Amino acid sequence: MEPINQLTSTAVPLPIEDVDTDQIIPARFLKAVTKHGFGDNLFRDWRYDNTDQPIPDFVLNNDTYHGSVLVAGKNFGCGSSREHAAWALADYGFKVVISSFFADIFKGNAMNNGIVPITVSDAQLDEIFKSIEADPETQFDLDLNQQTLKVNGLVINFDIDAYKKDCLIKGHDDIDYLISLKSEIESFEANQVIY
Amino acid sequence: MNNPKTLFDKIWDAHVVREVPGDRQVLYIDRHFIHEVTSPQAFAGLKERGLPIFRKEKIVATADHNIPTINQHLPITEPLSRKQVDTLTDNCSEFDIPLFGMGHDKQGIVHVIGPEQGITKPGMTIVCGDSHTSTHGAFGSIAFGIGTSQVEQVMASQSLILDRPKTMRITIDGNLSAGVSAKDIILYIISKLTTSGGTGYFVEYAGEAIRALSMEARMTICNMSIEMGARGGMIAPDDTTYTYVNGREHAPKGDQWDAALAYWKTLYTDDGAKFDAEYNYDAADISPMITYGTNPGMGIAINGVVPQLKDHKALDYMGLNEGEYLVGKEVQHVFIGSCTNARIEDLRQVADFVKGKHRAANIKVMVVPGSKAVEAQAKEEGLDQVFLSAGFELRSPGCSACLGMNADKIPAGEYCVSTSNRNFEGRQGPGARTLLASPLTAAATAIYGKIVDVRHYLS
Numbered sequence: 149m150e151p152i153n154q155l156t157s158t159a160v161p162l163p164i165e166d167v168d169t170d171q172i173i174p175a176r177f178l179k180a181v182t183k184h185g186f187g188d189n190l191f192r193d194w195r196y197d198n199t200d201q202p203i204p205d206f207v208l209n210n211d212t213y214h215g216s217v218l219v220a221g222k223n224f225g226c227g228s229s230r231e232h233a234a235w236a237l238a239d240y241g242f243k244v245v246i247s248s249f250f251a252d253i254f255k256g257n258a259m260n261n262g263i264v265p266i267t268v269s270d271a272q273l274d275e276i277f278k279s280i281e282a283d284p285e286t287q288f289d290l291d292l293n294q295q296t297l298k299v300n301g302l303v304i305n306f307d308i309d310a311y312k313k314d315c316l317i318k319g320h321d322d323i324d325y326l327i328s329l330k331s332e333i334e335s336f337e338a339n340q341v342i343y
Numbered sequence: 344m345n346n347p348k349t350l351f352d353k354i355w356d357a358h359v360v361r362e363v364p365g366d367r368q369v370l371y372i373d374r375h376f377i378h379e380v381t382s383p384q385a386f387a388g389l390k391e392r393g394l395p396i397f398r399k400e401k402i403v404a405t406a407d408h409n410i411p412t413i414n415q416h417l418p419i420t421e422p423l424s425r426k427q428v429d430t431l432t433d434n435c436s437e438f439d440i441p442l443f444g445m446g447h448d449k450q451g452i453v454h455v456i457g458p459e460q461g462i463t464k465p466g467m468t469i470v471c472g473d474s475h476t477s478t479h480g481a482f483g484s485i486a487f488g489i490g491t492s493q494v495e496q497v498m499a500s501q502s503l504i505l506d507r508p509k510t511m512r513i514t515i516d517g518n519l520s521a522g523v524s525a526k527d528i529i530l531y532i533i534s535k536l537t538t539s540g541g542t543g544y545f546v547e548y549a550g551e552a553i554r555a556l557s558m559e560a561r562m563t564i565c566n567m568s569i570e571m572g573a574r575g576g577m578i579a580p581d582d583t584t585y586t587y588v589n590g591r592e593h594a595p596k597g598d599q600w601d602a603a604l605a606y607w608k609t610l611y612t613d614d615g616a617k618f619d620a621e622y623n624y625d626a627a628d629i630s631p632m633i634t635y636g637t638n639p640g641m642g643i644a645i646n647g648v649v650p651q652l653k654d655h656k657a658l659d660y661m662g663l664n665e666g667e668y669l670v671g672k673e674v675q676h677v678f679i680g681s682c683t684n685a686r687i688e689d690l691r692q693v694a695d696f697v698k699g700k701h702r703a704a705n706i707k708v709m710v711v712p713g714s715k716a717v718e719a720q721a722k723e724e725g726l727d728q729v730f731l732s733a734g735f736e737l738r739s740p741g742c743s744a745c746l747g748m749n750a751d752k753i754p755a756g757e758y759c760v761s762t763s764n765r766n767f768e769g770r771q772g773p774g775a776r777t778l779l780a781s782p783l784t785a786a787a788t789a790i791y792g793k794i795v796d797v798r799h800y801l802s
């Protein structure tokens with residue numbers, strides 16, 4: 149996992165609520181056995197029509213908007229546990245996703261793939277969408293260690309789990325830590341009665 | 344009682360290996376189910392790191408998402424699906440993990456086979472790289488879906504680093520009316536709480552109406568907990584649970600059974616235990632439900648009208664209008680299947696309704712059992728003959744049109760009344776329009792060729 153701490157970028161707006169993981173990456177594209185290449189099918193059915201031609205209205209097909217930050221409507225990532233959704237976002241090049249609410253499993257999957265999910269208030273989200281609309285080149289400044297996001301004079305202090313923040317900054321995943329606990333896990337098992 | 348605890352807290356606390364700085368806990372996992380879609384990258388990750396599987400005897404594998412539901416004796420023709428299923432087979436033989444693959448007489452949808460073989464039991468922690476793992480909570484266990492990175496972590500350590508969810512109790516008292524089932528209860532709850540109302544919570548379902556449900560109906564309820572964003576759902580074990588588990592292949596036997604039962608009987612929420620959120624509903628207020636939109640929270644009573652929405656995107660996709668009645672609407676497909684409603688009781692209920700009737704000419708009906716065992720049982724009871732004479736197609740087990748990873752898809756623009764759990768855009772195939780409902784509503788729709796209020800057609 150690539151470490152992430154500070155980042156400056158423009159953002160791509162997706163002002164749609166309840167974006168589910170079937171939209172982020174439709175099931176028929178889940179057949180790969182590696183983590184790579186999912187970016188091509190990110191938001192597939194909103195991005196391409198049924199003859200595989202780009203749909204000009206969709207934001208990823210609009211050159212005005214670019215960058216490694218995705219700003220999405222409330223309840224982003226609901227639905228399936230497929231980590232392919234996080235892989236697709238990461239593979240496409242997104243490193244930060246901003247919304248006023250994230251679905252649980254998606255949020256965990258994002259952080260396990262070096263993507264920072266930032267939860268802002270509904271009012272802040274509104275303001276962010278307005279800033280991008282007024283100027284697509286609006287810069288987003290993330291400082292993960294300080295837990296701040298600066299957008300157009302707006303300074304947002306966001307919450308993030310201390311353990312996961314540390315993992316993101318160091319590029320560590322949970323597995324290293326869990327393996328180090330092997331003997332502790334074994335003694336837990338020795339005391340456990342299971343049926 | 345000094346320190347009253349919720350059912351959730353009792354089980355969670357019994358599985359904490361240690362605290363992690365930053366408010367997290369290492370939780371021990373008793374059972375790990377895997378399937379072909381969310382496991383290949385986990386196996387690959389383990390191999391890359393040169394790690395062994397820590398407790399292979401705690402893993403159970405099945406192939407379900409990709410497999411065709413006809414001609415299962417033949418190799419899968421779609422190359423990517425075949426590769427994914429073959430990869431699972433290879434990984435399971437390399438790591439010596441029991442696999443209920445295509446053709447195996449215990450194969451089926453992961454959330455159907457665990458309970459039916461007695462692998463799922465009260466008091467356990469259970470995970471799977473699949474959000475509907477919440478199904479297993481019906482037995483009074485903590486069961487939840489995880490991502491593939493976590494699948495790899497459980498393979499490597501039989502543990503996960505987790506933040507402790509908040510607790511919610513949803514109590515349904517009173518009695519259900521005729522024609523109303525578990526599926527209607529859960530669609531009703533989600534329509535009240537929305538698809539994000541349960542986010543961050545683990546839900547316990549309680550109350551008279553829940554107690555009265557069979558084990559299979561309880562699974563239907565817990566299955567869809569994820570559709571309100573909850574981490575999982577659970578129901579305290581009781582006589583219904585013990586009777587269901589007793590005698591199954593992996594159930595404890597003899598003295599072990601007695602000891603297990605004594606422990607399971609301690610698994611309930613103590614009087615006075617506090618939940619972070621509580622909701623109460625009356626079963627008598629629940630009608631047969633149906634969804635009109637593109638998420639499972641967009642549900643209404645079957646005789647209601649499509650409500651006013653601030654955003655028309657969902658209705659445009661569905662080709663429906665505000666104020667429109669769904670009753671009377673013609674549909675083209677009925678899908679009876681998925682880990683929500685493809686167990687033997689669901690099939691019996693459908694067969695019971697359609698016996699001596701025939702599907703309407705405009706409707707194609709797929710009945711896809713949840714497992715080989717369900718399929719065999721259905722045949723033993725002669726349900727296959729009932730379906731055949733009704734013009735329903737009984738297929739072989741798999742996820743099928745629940746998510747359209749195999750050939751079972753609903754064509755763009757056509758309507759499908761489906762007993763599955765998700766009506767997201769494109770879920771049943773690009774452009775497919777899904778209306779979620781109970782098996783009974785689905786059966787009645789198939790017979791009358793249009794959406795009907797099944798309460799008017801009960802004998």
Ligand code: SF4
Pocket residue numbers: 407408452453454473475681682683741742745746763764
């Ligand atoms: S039946 Fe549908 S919801 Fe259930 S596991 Fe299969 S794809 Fe997932």
